[in-house]
Structures are given as C-alpha cells and as structure tokens.
Amino acid sequence: MRGRTTRHGRTERNRWLNAEVGPRDVAVVYGAVVLVPVLLWAVTNPMVAVGVGVLVTMTYTLVRVGTRVVRELLRVRAA
Structure with missing residues (x-):
C-alpha cells in the first residue's frame, strides 16, 4: 500500500x-x-439459547473424554 x-x-x-x-x-x-x-x-429466546449452549458444552465434554478413553484403550491394547 x-x-x-x-x-x-x-x-x-x-x-x-x-x-x-x-x-x-x-x-x-x-x-x-x-x-x-x-x-x-x-x-x-433465552431459554432455548441456554439449552443449546448446554447441549454444545456437554457434547464437547463427552467428545474430549471419549477420545481420552479410546486413546488409553488403544495404548493398553498395543502394549
């Protein structure tokens, strides 16, 4: 410029x-x-927004925990 x-x-x-x-x-x-x-x-729509926020937060948390559990199981199986 x-x-x-x-x-x-x-x-x-x-x-x-x-x-x-x-x-x-x-x-x-x-x-x-x-x-x-x-x-x-x-x-x-505050109540619907709160519900969507909780749903997104719980899904994110479950995915994070699930990936850790799967990685740990794969490590145990590989060892």
Missing part, C-alpha cells in the same frame, strides 16, 4: 492505516457479522 502523506507532505506513521488486510482480518469481520443474528436470537 502506498504511504499516505499529510497535507504538509510528511508520511503518515499510523501502522493501522498502512497495514495490509489479510485473510485472518476478513475472517474476523465475517465472524462478527455472523454473530449478530445469533446474539439477537439468543436475546429473544
């Missing part, structure tokens, strides 16, 4: 204005845009 200059001809040193936009920056913006309707839905 070209260096921006002030009206006095000096190069602007603000790194945020001269930074390149990468894929990670675009992903963060799109992720924030996707979260807006999700948050609005959660505000209008």
Whole structure:
C-alpha cells in the first residue's frame, strides 16, 4: 500500500492505516457479522439459547473424554 502523506507532505506513521488486510482480518469481520443474528436470537429466546449452549458444552465434554478413553484403550491394547 502506498504511504499516505499529510497535507504538509510528511508520511503518515499510523501502522493501522498502512497495514495490509489479510485473510485472518476478513475472517474476523465475517465472524462478527455472523454473530449478530445469533446474539439477537439468543436475546429473544433465552431459554432455548441456554439449552443449546448446554447441549454444545456437554457434547464437547463427552467428545474430549471419549477420545481420552479410546486413546488409553488403544495404548493398553498395543502394549
């Protein structure tokens, strides 16, 4: 990106204005845009949102514990 200059001809040193936009920056913006309707839905349906949150949390926990158990069983069987 070209260096921006002030009206006095000096190069602007603000790194945020001269930074390149990468894929990670675009992903963060799109992720924030996707979260807006999700948050609005959660505000209008709080009990359903809590239920979905509990379901997701329990599923994540069970997957984590299940993978540890399976890895341990495979280690015991290999030994």
